[in-house]
Amino acid sequence: MNFLERHDLPLSKIPKRWYNVVPDLPRIPDDYLHPVTREPVDREFMERLLPKALVAQESSMERWITIPEEVRAAYRLWRPTPLFRAHGLERHLDTPAEIYFKYEGASPSGSHKLNSALAQAYYAKLEGVDRLVTDTGAGQWGSALSLACSLFGIKALAYMVRASYESKPYRRNLMETFGQQVLPSPGPHTEYGRALLAGTPDHPGSEATAVSEALETVRRNPGDRFSMGAFANHVLLHQTVVGLETREQLAEIGKQPDHLVASVGCGSNMGGFAFPFVSDKLAGADIGILAAEPAACPTLTAGEYRYDFADGSGSGPMARTYTLGYEFVPPPIHSGGLRYHGAAPLVGLARHEGILDSRAYAQREVFEAGTLFARLHGLVPAPESAHAIRAVIDLAQECTRQRRHAVIVFCYSGHGLLDLGAYRSFNAGEMADAEPYEVALAAGEPAVAGLAG
């Protein structure tokens, strides 16, 4: 029997405040720049884009921000989430390392994404916003925002990356079951989408194309506001409930983490999980923070730290962070949530400042790790989470070789029950690795799309 050892928190321990890492970082993030003037964006520009409360959070220098009571009440749907120790995986790897994971997979939308979705829907409702418009990759974020908007009684529209829209119908059906609207990106509903399709009729889309279509829609409809599932500081802020709970759970069992591991697409999972440990690290604690990325889209591992557009059309704000170039369209791997050319500016800054490291993994070694984990522990991880598991296995095997004890803690960001087609493909031996980024780059392929296409 491959026991999991479970550590719970009582309902009363749902965090009362989000943690804002900015005041604790070695330096303040660079301003967002206006896409045309290249000057720092002003409050007016941002407030046309986002609910005012989120604009305020975006540039806040307060270390602690109170979670509204309505949002905490909604968190009670599934929070606090358990911290598990994976004895079975430890035994299987015959490692001296202890392996723990924070389990976000029992969220009703299926992942950690709901932590920010509920906050955003709450503020939007409070400010009288008609509709939140967003982009979604594999659909985890779209599902979460659809659910949250249903609970708070407002409308949601998600532009879903076409590759996922077509390969993951259940995610789309989930959003529609919540009564919300989903459109494939690129699609014929925006100028940008029509232009892309004219150039590349079978364009698979990317997070960047979906962002562009969402931004265009918001610009056209005064009652709409944009909603982000990652990237922005305020999203990472909301996700810190994950790391705050983890920190408390580890303290309760007297454990100090040596390694914190999370997958990174844009970085809300990593930021939410690891940032609450950053001040410990900066105060001298020996904590390695490792981002697990797909080899087909290794933003932190192979990207450049510079200003770039956050979207794929070059019409949205610019931010300084790691990027593979805004025109890069990642190949359609199964981890739709990780197909993004950039990284959240705070995660990029943390990488730039040496606070976190990254490694990139090919698709099949990721699914091998996910399948192993499912069989050992009865939990089928989302492909995104399986990247973290792959990295954890490698770290634990290093511990075995070095006969080194370590406490490894990773974030199990979501379940893979709507990704079972991908697992089927892997188990049937039909899955291929996507072309690694470097190979695509050498062949001159990365910039296959964008408005130029």
Place this chain on the structure above:
Amino acid sequence: MNFLERHDLPLSKIPKRWYNVVPDLPRIPDDYLHPVTREPVDREFMERLLPKALVAQESSMERWITIPEEVRAAYRLWRPTPLFRAHGLERHLDTPAEIYFKYEGASPSGSHKLNSALAQAYYAKLEGVDRLVTDTGAGQWGSALSLACSLFGIKALAYMVRASYESKPYRRNLMETFGQQVLPSPGPHTEYGRALLAGTPDHPGSEATAVSEALETVRRNPGDRFSMGAFANHVLLHQTVVGLETREQLAEIGKQPDHLVASVGCGSNMGGFAFPFVSDKLAGADIGILAAEPAACPTLTAGEYRYDFADGSGSGPMARTYTLGYEFVPPPIHSGGLRYHGAAPLVGLARHEGILDSRAYAQREVFEAGTLFARLHGLVPAPESAHAIRAVIDLAQECTRQRRHAVIVFCYSGHGLLDLGAYRSFNAGEMADAEPYEVALAAGEPAVAGLAG
């Protein structure tokens, strides 16, 4: 905001003993009969079929049976489960009733089924069984048994009702991801399957055909044992962790249930949820126990109480319970778990003794209830659970009309994340109601299959 009010139990309150309702029933269930001799089956017959520990539980007269520590440890993966109060649904219905539900949807296999699967896999492993062979309808039970067998390190084979095998590929993929085997029923792997297909090449299968194929397989392989996801007394016994926790949670908030509601396919959900309240009821507490069934397969509502075969071939044991006739093949509705001609003998006996009532619902009114619930509370119920929600809505509306307060508690037996194709069909207006049983009966259609076919 449609708050759910949540009531948790600490990990230490996972029940230490299962509750056996038999000693508390007005009379003892009738014996199982041998399919050929029609004499009561003996221990030897049963022990060729099932692990010995389960045979002992099947006829136990002990009121309380200790849960092995290994099984309790596995329950910690997701138990105790929350009890929620559905304020949003109450407000939506403008009802004076209080509506609570026991939430089994965060189980890693997706439903309550795992409560018995873990116990069965544990005993099978302990007794050196090679492989557990089972039948599964929508795949909830097959997923649960596959998961449990992976955890305890033994093999599982599930015969999956063909209609679901084809319409729910993700459930099949889930079992395969756990490393276990799934075959469609009827299929070419057994004599019974081949005979059925010869007569009806597009036979949709049913729980009964899958049981027959599983039994035939077990008879041919000495290291195999049969595993049931419902029906048997020992399965209902294992499921009582659901009702025992519910009873404790209601007591903690000082509530007495007036109505207990659960869907019934065969009855493990209903038995596990409601039986721990039966002694209260028999001692005089005014508790209505309501079974929600599909109109296309209304066993408790329209069936007869008599001896009948438990399987579809007439080769398995006979039991006295409610039945629509073992040759009845229910139409392929989306609630695969409810497509069974019979009922668990203990649930049948409880119905016969007036301990529980039943109502039958058409498919679309069930999905209407499930969709409403998803939008109000962010939880998409399995179609099986949506039957209970339909019944709860009707009860609550009766309370509204009668201006009557009542405490209604239902079992949310599983999530519907692998049933989203059915929700899509409903939301697109493409779903039809299956022919109600009475109509099919009048047309002489119910006995369309079986070996005679």
